[in-house]
Amino acid sequence: MGDLTLLFPSDLTSFLDLIRQHGDAAYSLMFAYAASHSLLLALFAGYAAHAGALSFGTLIAVCWLGSFTGDAIRFWIGRLFCTV
Secondary structure (H helix, E strand, C coil): CHHHHHHCCCCHHHHHHHHHHCHHHHHHHHHHHHHCCCCHHHHHHHHHHHCCCCCHHHHHHHHHHHHHHHHHHHHHHHHHHCCC
8 A cells, every 4th residue: 555655646735746747748738628618627727826836827827828728628639620
């Protein structure tokens, strides 16, 4: 059970430290989730930004860009396959 706690931090301080160590991966994950319209994770990322683990401005830009890219891709797929 000790190895599992290394993968998934059990307290908030350890979790925020993990985000601070892997900030670029956290932003990439936020981009992917925003592109798939799963912005529920953005609430938790907002808390991490409030705690200082992520940059608020960068987080807003990544979420906006991911959401815009996901919308554009879904629109393109709809236009490609749903022509009348």
